[in-house]
Amino acid sequence: MVATSHDVMPDIELYQPTDEANALALAATLGADGWLLGGGQDTYGWLKDRNKTPAAMIELTQIDAWKGIKETADGIEIGAVTTLTEIANNPLVQSRFGLLATAAGRVASPQIRNVGTLGGNLAQDARCWYYRRGLDCYRAGGNICYADSPEGLNREHALFGASRCVAVSPSDTAPALVALDATMVVRSSGGQRLIPAQDFFVGPSRDIVNMTVLNDGEILTAVRIPNTWANAEFYFEKVADRNVWDFALVSIAAAIKVSGGVIQDARLACGAVECVPRRLEAVENALRGKQRSDQLADQVAVIATQGARPLNYNHFKVPLMQNLVKRAVRG
Amino acid sequence: MAYMHIGKDFVPPDVAGKVTGRIKYAEDYSREGMVYARLLTSPIPHARVVSIDASAALAMDGVFGILTADDVYPDGEPGGTGLKILTNEPTLVGEPILALAAVDEKTAESAIAAISVTFERLPFVLDPLDSLAEGGPDAYTGGNTFVFREGFASEKWSRDQVASFRAGAEPTAEPQQQFAYGDLEAAFAQSAFVYEGSFTTAGYPHMSMEPRSAMAYWENGKLYLHGTSQSLTGLAVDMAGIVGVPQEDFVFINEATGGGFGQRARAGSIPSMAIPAKLSQKINRPVMMRISREEEFTIGGARQGFQGWLKCGFKADGTMAALDIYIISDNGGKGGGGDAFAAADCISILYQTEAMRFRGTAIGSNTGHRGAQRGPGQNQIAPIIAPILDKAAAELGIDRLAIRLLNTPQNGDVGGPQRQPLTSAYMPEALQQGAALFNYQERITRSRQRNGSKVTGIGVGQGYHNAGRSGMDGIVRLMPDGRLAVHNGVGNLGTYSYASTSRAAAEVLQMPWERVDVITGRTDRNLPVTSPQDGSNSIFTNTRTNWGAAQDLLAKMKEIAAMDLGGAPADYTVGGERIYKISDSSTGMTFAQIAQRGLQLGGKFTGEAEVPEDLNDFTKLSVSRLAGSALMGIFHDSRHNNNPPGFTVTFTEIELDTETGKYDIVDMVTIGECGTVMHPQGLKNQLVGGAVWGIGLSGYERHLYDPQNGLPASTGYWQSKVPTILDTPAKIRTGWVDLPDPENPVGARGIGEPAMGAVSAALTAAISDALDGHLFNASPITADMILNHLAGVTSEAVPLAQNNFRG
Secondary structure (H helix, E strand, C coil), rough: CCCCCCCCCCEEECCCCCCCHHHHHHHHHHHHHEEECCCCCCCCHHHHCCCCCCEEEEEECCCCHHHCCEECCCCEEEEEEEEEEHHHHHHHHHHHHHHHHHHCCCCCCCHHHHHHHHHHHHCCCCCCHHHHCCCCHHHCCCCCCCCCCCCCCCCCCCCCEEEEEEECCCCCCCHHHHHCEEEEEEEECEEEEEEEHHHHHHCCCCCCCCCEEECCEEEEEEEEEHHHHHCCCEEEEEEEECCCCCCCEEEEEEEEECCCCEEEEEEEECCCCHHHHHHHHHHHHCCCCCECCHHHHHHHHHHHHCCCCCCCCCCCCCCCCCHHHHHHCCC | CCCCCCCCCCCCCCHHHHHCCCCCHHCCCCCCCCCEEEEEECHHHHHEEEEECCCHHHHHHHHHHHEHHHHHHHCCCCCCCCCCCCCCCCCCCCEEEEEEEEEEEHHHHHHHHHHEEEEEEEECCHHHHHEEEEECCCCCCCEEEEECCEEEECCCCCCHHHHHHHHCCCCCCCCCCEEECCCCHHHHHCCCCCEEEEEEEECEEECCCCCCCEEEEEEECHHHHHECCCCHHHHCCCCCCCECHHHEEEEEEECCCCCCCCCCCCCHHCCCHHHHHHHHHCCCCCCCCCCCHHHHHHHCCCCCEEEEEEEEEEEECCEEEEEEEEEEEEEEECCCEEEEEHHHHHHHHHHHCCCCEEEEEEECCCCCCCCCCCCHHHHHHHHHHHHHHHHHHHHHCHHHHHHHHHCCCCCCCCCCCCCCCCCCCEEHHHHHHHHHHHHHHHHHCCCEEEEEEEEHHHHEEEEECCCCCCCEEEEECCCCCCCCEEEECCCCCCCHHHHHHHHHHHHHHCCHHEEEECCEEHHHCCCCCCCCCCCCCCCHHHHHHHHHHHHHHHHHHHHHHHHCCCCCCCHHEECCEEEECCCCCCCEEEHHHHHHHHHCCCCCHCCCCCCCCCHHHHHHHHHHHHEEEEEEEEEECCCCCCEEEEEEEEEEEEEEECCCCCEEEEEEEEECCCCCCCHHHHHHHHHHHHHHHHHHHHHHHCCEEECCCCCCCCHHHHHHCCCCCHCCCCCCCEEEEECCCCCCCECCCHHHHHHHHHHHHHHHHHHHHHHCCCCCCCCCHHHHHHHHHHCEEEEEEEECCCCCCCC
8 A cells, every 4th residue: 555644754773974984884784774865855755755664874974085076186076975055166166067066056956955965966766756655666666667657647757768667867967977977986895986977877777776886885975077078168957847946857968079160079968868867979979070050959959869759748858858959059 | 095004014013923933833832741643644545444453553652542533423424525524435645534642753653554444445536527427437425526405416428528528629518507697699799709719727736834733732621722724713613613612612723824825714624623632632632733745735725627618709899798618627535616606707807708608517536625725716717818818819900908908897897697896996007007017018019029049928917806705893902001902813824914904993093003912813812703814805804894893992982082071972083092072182081091981981881781793603702701801892894785806917028938948037017906005015925925826827836646546746845846936036026006995994905816816817828929829728838838839749648637737
């Protein structure tokens, strides 16, 4: 039977490690029972609704090593528990990787950005309302998708990559980091993995339960952004029903290098059209070496949505995605 | 007329408490020994409770007891539709089945999880048209509609009739309700332009900031209930009946309310407050029941959604000659309201339609319960009609403002099925004032101008709601220290009308505001019966009662003065907190002196004799408790004539981005036409607040239920898409006509509901304008609809629907 409103936090063990070693040890020991807690904006709804019932939480926000933004030899490194507000307002991010600053500044609302972390925004779970409601869908371990059905309420769902589940990536910063060719720093008691942003997110065909490649015991500790795309021409736009406190209907993040009106290189990614940030490699290929123009924008926009499979209520995402690609290319 | 208080800004007494957070809402109270209740609500849209096994829960430490429908209705649940306190036959997901009290909420939740309820699933339906179709499920046991004094009935159309209506054709089935006036056929024959089409409007929840939490305890046989409401006495009288306690033993406490828009005005729309009262009685402890956001969604009420068809004819000069309208309204899971009738009535008044026929049928669905929500009916139809009016104007070559000026009501006009006269109407003045402030003549030239992907849309909207009642009471007292106490039963839901209407009494006595005490907040402060604070009536209704009570007090003061100082009562007047002879101001008494003299005299002067017999019962109780305490003014307001309207006009300019389906509201001007202005700041707040609601209605808010399982999908602020501060204009310019209405002693009428309708109408008109006059015939109009239209995308979604993305 589907749960009705609880709205009360259950009893739960809370661990508050203050150093990396302790956090990693706790994550290793607790495994799937250890819920990683950042700003709590993805967590508390799950727990108060009692649709997720972990035994313990490991709060990560007291580990100073995982906070802040620093310059590295090849770019910048952002600690995973750095707040979205800090990222949006950071001069280094703004001056060199304005794409991320803009994206971080468009997450949810000021209140949520003040406590929400970069790691939490990237690793947050699907926002499909059926799944969040606690229904026994594929993503929740069941054998049905309520959204991908003739009557399903699927206006906000995927155009691409459906594989039993049609939930989309809800993150605003994820497409920006894919466009910036960022690297995720993932640590565990067993060591460290460096994962390209594009490969950090997984779709349902590969893993229908998880949105990222993080294994039990692993923690996203930092994001590294190389200087490769520093000071490129950036374009970020998020179209949502509401201009604050909402998830994207479609978002786009683009980094484009232009010289003499000719596009030298480009990386584009869309949010909220697939379970992962959708890298638009065909568009990038079509842009490279071309004179930037409205005509070019129109041409590549069509390429962007090739293969889209609209559901009953999300046809509008096709023209919206095309239009955002046009705007990104036009600059 | 020069007033001392009327039309002047002031600081209502509760403002400091609200700004500092010190004022208490129901959830802020506590009581020694208080325990906490949580609800077990139905997870199924339509079911029957077969059995409840709470033995494991009741055996848990910290659990004090449960309350079920069998406890509150030992003789069986009330028949008919309507919210119940608890039920064994839920007709919507989230309807309360039982409550459990425990030492804290966490324990209560854990205990509720240990309760086993066996449900028998019953057929459910989410779209009234699915229920209307032959063989379709009914929302209630016994039918899909409830006929007053007749009981449940099952209303069915043939499947072809439903399919034809869904496809946009005129419904052919007999309606439940209808009215008509004028020669419709002849009026259409005279029409130079006729528009015909179907439309949908979404029902959506109230989403008041404060959920309907309540705390109750019993002491010396009296029930003390801390709750939330739009009305004090207007709600408390019936609430006593719901709980089953005599009025004299019931104390309702409600100092402040965090928003009320129709579903907190009357006890019948908020019977859940009886749960802690009944549970407290059962377990003999104070009980706090906090209501969650989702619970507020499910039992907090929703607007009725419409699926309709209309045919509208205009003469060559632009006169709206004929309207034929048929509305299927969604009655939800617990019965609904009269929105469809009100919508048709609104068109008749607002556009002075020469001939008209309304047909309406209300059908249940297993979704949130329906009832009055800010402009119920009037505000759903306003955004549908406005773009059609613009289409007619375009077809007939008439300016959009001109066609409104031609059809708008003015003094001497009548409206509605009874052709009832309006008490006054200054809509031409409102339209002209708004046009001047908006600079309409220049602005209209920007209509449909393109700037890259953006295109400008101009919209004009009008709103209406009846705005005044009578039959209520007033009590004022002149205290021995010379202060004036105004007993006011109006609720404090944020409009401050409890205070602004009290100023009518201060005006009569020319009393400085700082010498006035507004007595309110709890019913044991001996309040008069006032109208439930709904229907935009408070200003009109309660200025009449407070003015009348103060006039009674003044008459008594003059009688005493004449008695003691000589001359006739008519020889005296008041000013400077004195009553004195008009011909010799040195002959007089201070207010304190005359109050003390009144106390000496007693009898009719102090409410101990000659109390008006026609007072409402609760007022009589209050007067009897106050008798002998001060010099009193007591008044029963018997009746008023005709229909006092509240009107609004809105002009807006939007910039619609054809690539995103989004738009910015570049400018908005909204004008109130509500008689004499009582409280400019309060009026401005109403106009701006109503504008935000109108923006939500026309652009954002939705009411989603999953057709597969009947679960609500828009229970919170995010999913229901209540507009945010960044979706509304940075500045909404306001104004008002400020001409007096003859049926109110200070000339005032209400404004709360129309403040929303005009904005919702202006917005859909502007969207339509930006899209070359395309008619969506829907509210809300969301970005996906605009994008689909522009891209020529034909969605597979059904054209008419309810509790879904379209409608």
